[in-house]
Amino acid sequence: DAGITQSPRHKVTETGTPVTLRCHQTENHRYMYWYRQDPGHGLRLIHYSYGVKDTDKGEVSDGYSVSRSKTEDFLLTLESATSSQTSVYFCAHHGESITGELFFGEGSRLTVL
Amino acid sequence: GQSLEQPSEVTAVEGAIVQINCTYQTSGFYGLSWYQQHDGGAPTFLSYNGLDGLEETGRFSSFLSRSDSYGYLLLQELQMKDSASYFCAPRGTNAGKSTFGDGTTLTVKP
Numbered sequence: 001d002a003g004i005t006q007s008p009r010h011k012v013t014e015t016g017t018p019v020t021l022r023c024h025q026t027e028n029h030r031y032m033y034w035y036r037q038d039p040g041h042g043l044r045l046i047h048y049s050y051g052v053k054d055t056d057k058g059e060v061s062d063g064y065s066v067s068r069s070k071t072e073d074f075l076l077t078l079e080s081a082t083s084s085q086t087s088v089y090f091c092a093h094h095g096e097s098i099t100g101e102l103f104f105g106e107g108s109r110l111t112v113l
Numbered sequence: 114g115q116s117l118e119q120p121s122e123v124t125a126v127e128g129a130i131v132q133i134n135c136t137y138q139t140s141g142f143y144g145l146s147w148y149q150q151h152d153g154g155a156p157t158f159l160s161y162n163g164l165d166g167l168e169e170t171g172r173f174s175s176f177l178s179r180s181d182s183y184g185y186l187l188l189q190e191l192q193m194k195d196s197a198s199y200f201c202a203p204r205g206t207n208a209g210k211s212t213f214g215d216g217t218t219l220t221v222k223p
Contacts, residue, residue: 041216045209100211102209
């Protein structure tokens with residue numbers, strides 16, 4: 001159990017609408033990450049956070065914004081969803097282990113029509 | 114630039130041994146992780162190599178050669194439940210900024 005709850009788990013929306021995905025954790029993890037995974041491909045980092053109000057861009061941040069107003073919640077927002085943002089979104093954290101093991105949530109499957 | 118190569122598909126039979134190779138080119142390399150992902154599921158951590166050599170965890174082993182920018186995952190005594198995608202993920206000092214390739218789909222047949 002990664003200790004992460006993602007919501008919603010599934011969402012279908014239309015092009016141009018705003019969408020917010022929520023990542024909730026109760027274990028006081030400092031480092032949080034949002035990835036997207038397209039069919040048959042690996043994960044690509046969208047945004048990450050080192051703590052409250054401390055966020056930075058990953059490799060595919062265009063069209064996405066994040067917020068972290070409290071430790072427990074890391075929100076990913078698509079201001080105006082496009083069909084190219086149809087994907088599975090994973091939230092993750094890692095602890096202080098030297099391995100840097102990433103723990104992933106169950107994913108949020110987003111379809112933009 | 115950064116690049117990552119691993120085979121797209123591997124097929125093996127139950128009880129066999131399979132090796133999934135990974136070659137990488139990445140700046141600021143710190144270590145190599147391996148993740149498993151079953152269809153429709155979340156990735157789960159398998160192994161990490163920070164130093165050259167072999168790391169063994171049960172039926173799974175992982176190897177790293179920094180000088181060759183190469184690593185592999187070795188799966189022994191294959192079971193049907195090992196059918197999944199496997200990702201090598203080179204990382205820098207920030208583990209969350211690991212690079213994930215397109216993965217290797219392993220199919221284990223009876």
